[in-house]
Amino acid sequence: MHHADAPTFDPEVASRETLNSFSDFARSITWKVGLTGLAVAFLASLLSKNGQVHLAYSYLIALAYVVSISLGALFFVAVQHVTRAGWSVTVRRLAEILAMGLIPVAPLFLPLVLLVLMGSTTPFVWANAKFLAEHPLIQAKTPYLNSIFFVIRNVIYFAFWAWLARRFLTLSRRQDVTGDPAISNQLEATAAPSLLVFALTLTFFAFDWLMSLQPEWFSTIFGVYYFAGGVMAFFATVSLVVIQFQASGRMQGLVTVEHRHDLGKFLFGFVCFWAYMAISQYLLIWYANIPEETEWFSIRQNNGWEYVSLLLIFGHFVLPFLGLMSRHVKRNVGLLRFWTVWLLVMHWVDLYWLVMPALYRETGPNFGVVDIGCMVGVIGLWLAGIQRVAGDAPLVPLRDPRMHESLAFHNI
Amino acid sequence: MATITTSIDNTQETPGHRAPLVIGHHTYGSITETVCRVAEAPHPPRAWYIAFAISVLLVLMLGGLITHLLLTGVGVWGNNSPVFWGWPIVNFVFWVGIGHAGTLISAILFLFRQNWRTSINRAAEAMTIFAVVCAGMYPGIHVGRIWLAWWLFPLGPNQNALWPQFRSPLLWDVFAVSTYASVSAVFWYMGMIPDLATFRDRATNKIKKFAYGALSLGWTGSARNWHRYERAYLILAALATPLVLSVHTIVSFDFAVSQLPGWHTTIFPPYFVAGAVFSGFGMVLTLMVPARELFGLKDLITLRHLENMCKVIIATGTIVGYAYAMEFFIAWYSGSRYEGFAFINRAFGPYWWAYWTMVTCNVISPQLFWFKKMRTSPWLMFIVSIFVNIGMWFERFVITITSLSRDFLPSSWGYFIPTWVDIAMFVGSFGLFFMLFLLFCRYLPIVAMAEVRGVALPQPTDGHAEHPASH
Numbered sequence: 001m002h003h004a005d006a007p008t009f010d011p012e013v014a015s016r017e018t019l020n021s022f023s024d025f026a027r028s029i030t031w032k033v034g035l036t037g038l039a040v041a042f043l044a045s046l047l048s049k050n051g052q053v054h055l056a057y058s059y060l061i062a063l064a065y066v067v068s069i070s071l072g073a074l075f076f077v078a079v080q081h082v083t084r085a086g087w088s089v090t091v092r093r094l095a096e097i098l099a100m101g102l103i104p105v106a107p108l109f110l111p112l113v114l115l116v117l118m119g120s121t122t123p124f125v126w127a128n129a130k131f132l133a134e135h136p137l138i139q140a141k142t143p144y145l146n147s148i149f150f151v152i153r154n155v156i157y158f159a160f161w162a163w164l165a166r167r168f169l170t171l172s173r174r175q176d177v178t179g180d181p182a183i184s185n186q187l188e189a190t191a192a193p194s195l196l197v198f199a200l201t202l203t204f205f206a207f208d209w210l211m212s213l214q215p216e217w218f219s220t221i222f223g224v225y226y227f228a229g230g231v232m233a234f235f236a237t238v239s240l241v242v243i244q245f246q247a248s249g250r251m252q253g254l255v256t257v258e259h260r261h262d263l264g265k266f267l268f269g270f271v272c273f274w275a276y277m278a279i280s281q282y283l284l285i286w287y288a289n290i291p292e293e294t295e296w297f298s299i300r301q302n303n304g305w306e307y308v309s310l311l312l313i314f315g316h317f318v319l320p321f322l323g324l325m326s327r328h329v330k331r332n333v334g335l336l337r338f339w340t341v342w343l344l345v346m347h348w349v350d351l352y353w354l355v356m357p358a359l360y361r362e363t364g365p366n367f368g369v370v371d372i373g374c375m376v377g378v379i380g381l382w383l384a385g386i387q388r389v390a391g392d393a394p395l396v397p398l399r400d401p402r403m404h405e406s407l408a409f410h411n412i
Numbered sequence: 413m414a415t416i417t418t419s420i421d422n423t424q425e426t427p428g429h430r431a432p433l434v435i436g437h438h439t440y441g442s443i444t445e446t447v448c449r450v451a452e453a454p455h456p457p458r459a460w461y462i463a464f465a466i467s468v469l470l471v472l473m474l475g476g477l478i479t480h481l482l483l484t485g486v487g488v489w490g491n492n493s494p495v496f497w498g499w500p501i502v503n504f505v506f507w508v509g510i511g512h513a514g515t516l517i518s519a520i521l522f523l524f525r526q527n528w529r530t531s532i533n534r535a536a537e538a539m540t541i542f543a544v545v546c547a548g549m550y551p552g553i554h555v556g557r558i559w560l561a562w563w564l565f566p567l568g569p570n571q572n573a574l575w576p577q578f579r580s581p582l583l584w585d586v587f588a589v590s591t592y593a594s595v596s597a598v599f600w601y602m603g604m605i606p607d608l609a610t611f612r613d614r615a616t617n618k619i620k621k622f623a624y625g626a627l628s629l630g631w632t633g634s635a636r637n638w639h640r641y642e643r644a645y646l647i648l649a650a651l652a653t654p655l656v657l658s659v660h661t662i663v664s665f666d667f668a669v670s671q672l673p674g675w676h677t678t679i680f681p682p683y684f685v686a687g688a689v690f691s692g693f694g695m696v697l698t699l700m701v702p703a704r705e706l707f708g709l710k711d712l713i714t715l716r717h718l719e720n721m722c723k724v725i726i727a728t729g730t731i732v733g734y735a736y737a738m739e740f741f742i743a744w745y746s747g748s749r750y751e752g753f754a755f756i757n758r759a760f761g762p763y764w765w766a767y768w769t770m771v772t773c774n775v776i777s778p779q780l781f782w783f784k785k786m787r788t789s790p791w792l793m794f795i796v797s798i799f800v801n802i803g804m805w806f807e808r809f810v811i812t813i814t815s816l817s818r819d820f821l822p823s824s825w826g827y828f829i830p831t832w833v834d835i836a837m838f839v840g841s842f843g844l845f846f847m848l849f850l851l852f853c854r855y856l857p858i859v860a861m862a863e864v865r866g867v868a869l870p871q872p873t874d875g876h877a878e879h880p881a882s883h
Contacts, residue, residue, distance in 0.1 A: 084427070087525075137747050144745060184427035193782075199734055207745075218746040220679035220738040276657065280681040287669040288676050292748065401428025 009254070009407055011398035015176070017250055019097070019391040027387060034380025041373025051370065053122045057359050058371045060112060060123055061351045062378035064209060065233075066105055068226065068347070070382075071202055072234025073098035074161060075227075077168050078198065081184070081191035086405030087262060090254045090396050094238050096172055097390040099165040104385020106158040108378065113154070116147045123358075126215045138215045145212055153208060157201040164194050169390060172397055179399030202227055210351075213358040217296040219285070225277040226354075232270035233347040236340040239263045243337050245395070254396050257331050258409050264330030264339075271324065271343065274350075275317040299357045304364025308353050316346040348375065422716040423788050433528055434868035436711035443712065443868055447607075447861040448614055450707045456854055457706050464850045470843020477837050478553055486556045488833045495816045495828040500550045503838050505663055505808040506691070507547035507845075508589065509684075510801075512656060513692025514540025515596050518603065519652035522645070528720050530863035531713045534607075535703065536696045537600040538856070542848040543695070544593045546841045551585075581665035588662040592655050599648045605631050606641065607857035660688040667811060673754035674815035677742065683735035687804060690728035690774070693721050694800030699849065701794040703858070712859050715788050722787040725800060729778030732807075736775065754815060762827055763814045770810050773803025 020027065041058065045051035073095040080088050080095075112123065121128040126138055126145040133139070143149075167190055175183040203223025211222045219225075242255050242263070285293045300309050320343055329335040352371070360366050397403065422431040434443065481488050491498040514537035521529040552561050564586045566576045576583050609631035612624035631637055664684035667675040697718065704713040743755040758767045777799040780786045786793060818825045852858070 084425070140747050141745060181427040196730060203734075203738070216747075218742050220677045220735070220742045221682070222678075223738070224679065224682060272654075276661075277682070280661070281678045284665070284668045284676065284678050284680065288671045290671055290676070292746075401426075404428070 009403065011176075014254070014396055015394045015398055017395045018393055019387050019395075027391075030380050030387060031384035032380075034377050034382075034384055037373045037375070037377025037380055039373075039377075041370045041377055044369040044373060053359065054366065055370050055374070056112065056115060056122045057355055058374040059378070060209065061348070061355050061371070062374040063105065063108055063112075064226075064351050064355070065348055065375070066101060066378055066382040067205070068230030068351075069233045069237050070099050070101040070105065070165075071161070071198075071227075072231040073238070074102070074165055074168075075195075075198065075231055076234060076238075078164075078191040078195050081168075081187040082195065084184075084188065084402070086402040087259070087409045089400045089402050089406035090251075091238060091242060091259055091263065092400075093172065093393065093396050094241055095234070096165070096169045097386060097393055097395075098234070098237065098241075099161075100169055100390040101382050101386045102158065102161040102165050103389050105378075105382055106162065108381060109154065109158075113151060116150055119147070123355075124212060124215070126212060135216075141215060145215060150208060153204060157205050160197055160201055164190075164198070169393060172400075173393060175400060176394060176398040179401070181401040184401055199223075199227075202230075210354050213355060214296055216292060219281055219293070219296075221277055221281050225274075225281060228270060228274040228277045229347055229350050232267065232274050233344060235263055235267040235270055236343045236347070239267060239336060240340040240344070243333055243340070247333075251395055254407070256409070258411050259406075260333070260336060261327070261330045261411055264324060264336055267340070267343070268321075268324040268330070271317060271320050275321070278312075278317070299361050300353065303360075303362055305353075305357050305360075308349065308365055311349055312346070312353055315342070316350060320346070422714050423719050423784075431716060432868075433531065433714070433716065434712055434864060435714055438711060438868055440865045440869070443865050444610060444861050446709065446712060447857055447859045447864075448611065450709075450853065450858050451611065451855060452614065452616075459706055460850060460854065463846060467843045467847035467850060470840050471847050473836060474840025474844060477833055477840060481553060481833065481837075482556075482558055486554065488831060490828060490830040490834050492826075494819060494824050494826050495813055497812050497816060498828060499809075499830050499834040499838060500554045501666075502805070502808045502812050503841060504547050504550035504554075505812075506805045507543045507550075507841065508663055509660060509688035509691040509804060509808075510695045511540040511543035511547060511592075511596070511692065512660060512685075512688035513696045514538070515592070515599065515652050515656050516689055516692065517696075518599060519649040520656060522649045523653060526720075527867040528717055530860055530867055531717050532696060532700060532721070532859075533863070534600075534603065534860040535700060535852075535858055536692075537596065537603070538852045539695060539699060539849060540596050540692070541593065541600060542845050542852075543692075544589065544596065545848065546845050548589060548593065549841065549844075581662055581669055584662045585666060588655075588659045592659045595648070595652050595655055599652055602641075602644060602648065603860060603863075604857060605629060606633065606637075606862040607860060609633065610861065611857060656689075657685050660684040672815050672819060673743075673748070673750040674758065674811065677739055679735050679738050683732065686728045686731035686735070687774075687807060690725060690732055690778075691800060691804035693724050693728065694797045694804065697721055697725070697793055697797035698801060701790045701797070703853065705790075707853065707858065709859060712864055715790070718790060718793060719787040722781045722793055722796075725796075726778045726781040729774055729800070733775035736771065750820065753818075757818055758810060758814045761814065761818065763810065763817070766806050766810050767814070770803050770806040773799040774807060777803070 041055060045055035048054070076088075076095045077092060077099060079085075080092050085092075115122060116124055116127045119128050121131055124145075125131045125135075126141065127147050127150075131138075132142065138145070168187065171183050171187050171190075174180075206223045206226035210226060211217070211219070239260060242251065242260060245251050246255065282297065285297060299305060320339055323329060323335075323342075324339055329339070352365075352367075356365065400406075420432065420435045422433070422435055425431040438446070489498055489500065491500070514533070517529045517536045518533045521533075551564070552558060555561050555564070563574055564576070564583070566578075567574065569575050605628055608624050609628035612621060612628050615621040615624055661681040661684065664680035668677060668680035670676055700713055700721075701718070704710050740755050743751040746752075758764075777796050780796055781793075786796070813828050817828050
């Protein structure tokens with residue numbers, strides 16, 4: 001592979017492509033859509049008897065959704081630095097920008113935190129003193145499951161994530177100007193130990209916001225399960241973003257079919273990894289058949305929830321596994337786009353399946369305008385926030401010392 | 413054994429310029445020469461003879477002990493109520509775990525385009541197969557009546573009235589391990605064909621010419637040969653990748669499908685896989701640090717290769733530490749008194765010494781690799797690799813023994829004590845492992861020269877090192 005094969009890359013030209021360089025309409029639409037979505041969800045929730053409770057759960061799903069994608073992005077950036085990856089330089093900035101979404105999403109948790117502090121049984125029964133008094137087993141968990149410690153932990157999670165995401169983007173943008181290779185070493189040195197803290201914060205975030213919805217239940221793999229789905233959703237998102245940006249004339253010649261092919265391989269890989277985590281959790285609990293563990297799956301196998309479970313098995317694993325396996329699919333824009341959208345929907349189904357059965361144990365799935373409104377709303381505000389905190393960042397690193405490797409990258 | 417060494421430190425890398433994977437001004441010819449010399453030298457180094465003699469003695473001891481076991485019965489082991497799964501299963505899991513590095517390096521690192529794997533993959537794959545041989549021995553002899561070991565396989569269920577329990581992970585293990593062993597062996601052998609052909613072409617006597625000629629399957633090195641070879645390599649890599657994960661996943665099921673506290677926990681599958689990779693890399697380091705010295709391979713297996721392995725060890729060791737932490741946290745969080753007891757018992761019960769040996773070796777000792785000095789000093793990392801081996805044996809000991817020795821019924825609690833046969837057999841299995849490895853070093857291409865040649869020479873740009881002629 002010679003330099004001559006690589007497309008010419010002009011940092012000056014590339015520096016003009018940012019999120020802010022999109023049309024005024026594209027930039028203003030996100031927060032309008034976001035607010036409208038949440039307003040619709042709220043109004044729709046007033047129409048039914050149990051509407052506000054459903055709203056809280058649905059809102060939590062939407063937050064867990066965008067957080068998982070941003071965490072996937074943060075993980076991706078850290079791993080690229082630790083492994084000194086060359087191929088991924090031209091897509092790394094998109095991940096750096098997506099990871100910044102952790103900053104604007106943090107205040108969106110406040111309504112739920114408020115519910116916890118008020119001692120509401122929604123969404124967490126353990127926050128309610130009366131409930132605890134009647135449930136000694138959960139009462140015994142209050143050294144961990146109490147509202148003050150819950151708030152402290154979440155402040156730590158988001159403070160760390162915000163710091164790390166900012167540091168990755170800030171240093172990388174400093175390199176955009178100076179091209180100093182030493183910055184790559186600095187990023188590498190930051191990324192390695194940060195991965196340890198990342199693993200713990202992500203795990204306990206998943207325990208706190210998802211696993212403790214049914215506080216009697218426990219599973220050691222739960223954090224990794226949430227991680228697997230999130231990283232998969234990140235690869236779907238970044239592939240989709242690349243495809244859509246390129247369809248609108250951006251990032252031309254910077255991200256090629258070779259990068260999309262690799263992103264597709266990772267997407268395929270994490271579809272499998274998610275399934276591996278899911279089957280590990282299910283098979284071991286099903287096989288041992290210990291009541292305090294099987295109860296969680298029992299809810300999800302009855303009263304209509306079994307259809308959601310089956311949808312996950314086929315939609316989140318079997319079909320995309322077969323669909324994404326071929327080299328042709330990963331290198332075809334239309335087909336890859338189809339699977340990214342499909343899997344992003346399935347990731348929502350996965351989170352819905354984790355959260356909602358806690359509320360509708362006996363009545364089965366309940367889906368409606370509130371859920372759509374929450375998703376549209378939270379994703380809209382998340383994107384609007386990303387534009388605000390990272391809108392002026394060029395879409396590719398301009399002077400990364402490994403840029404030439406990424407531009408010249410070819411699969412074997 | 414003279415090697416050309418230069419002062420290049422290829423563990424230092426300026427971002428944007430890839431450090432060389434082979435040092436010492438090598439040409440294609442000199443790489444071939446360096447690797448072939450190991451097998452072609454009229455006599456191996458004296459250390460080889462000493463190590464081989466000790467290994468053979470241990471193998472003889474192992475053979476004697478197996479005979480003793482078969483003639484007397486499994487009662488010669490310490491397995492007894494309440495610990496019916498003693499050292500044989502501990503040793504089985506220990507060896508199977510070690511057999512994970514080779515295929516990970518050859519298959520998964522290949523898919524991740526990690527070219528540094530080329531210098532170590534051959535030896536690691538060989539080690540993998542020998543470790544699986546040691547592992548496979550234990551279930552075989554554990555059945556007691558070894559002439560009925562074939563009952564493990566569902567051979568002619570109707571004719572023999574044999575209906576193996578398909579719902580048991582122990583049966584899945586038979587399939588998982590045997591599939592893994594066969595695919596790893598095919599992968600190892602297929603990858604060796606071009607190098608065996610080189611041996612054949614350089615052979616100086618008839619026996620060697622015939623043996624290497626037969627093994628190299630008529631390889632000519634034509635473009636068509638290489639094309640087929642690369643295709644097959646990619647397909648085998650893709651097939652072997654899920655196998656790397658499946659074997660130890662199913663080994664973990666042996667424990668985790670039960671209801672026993674300390675065995676039954678959902679994180680077991682990925683945790684066992686990480687532990688297996690960790691122990692496998694530990695053993696690769698244990699073998700490669702002396703081997704590169706002994707056979708003059710320091711230009712091919714450079715400090716950079718060793719440093720990368722140290723990084724894999726710190727990553728996987730920390731994942732194992734994460735799993736220990738999750739187990740402990742959930743044992744408390746679950747509110748189950750049995751879960752809670754199992755873990756308190758591990759850390760502070762009669763086997764506290766085993767537990768803390770495990771934690772020190774597996775979680776704490778790899779953290780030394782945060783220091784560059786530790787990652788670039790071969791004999792320091794050799795010491796850590798020994799700790800890793802010890803720690804991973806103790807992990808399986810802790811899991812197996814502590815949970816069994818104190819289960820739900822306090823009146824049947826006991827304290828497991830191994831017999832001398834247990835200990836001597838385990839030592840003997842090392843003899844088997846090292847004997848096979850030493851034979852491999854002497855008679856087969858210890859480094860994948862065809863692949864190393866592909867990544868060795870400076871590329872037209874530093875940008876695209878990943879275009880080896882060999883794949």
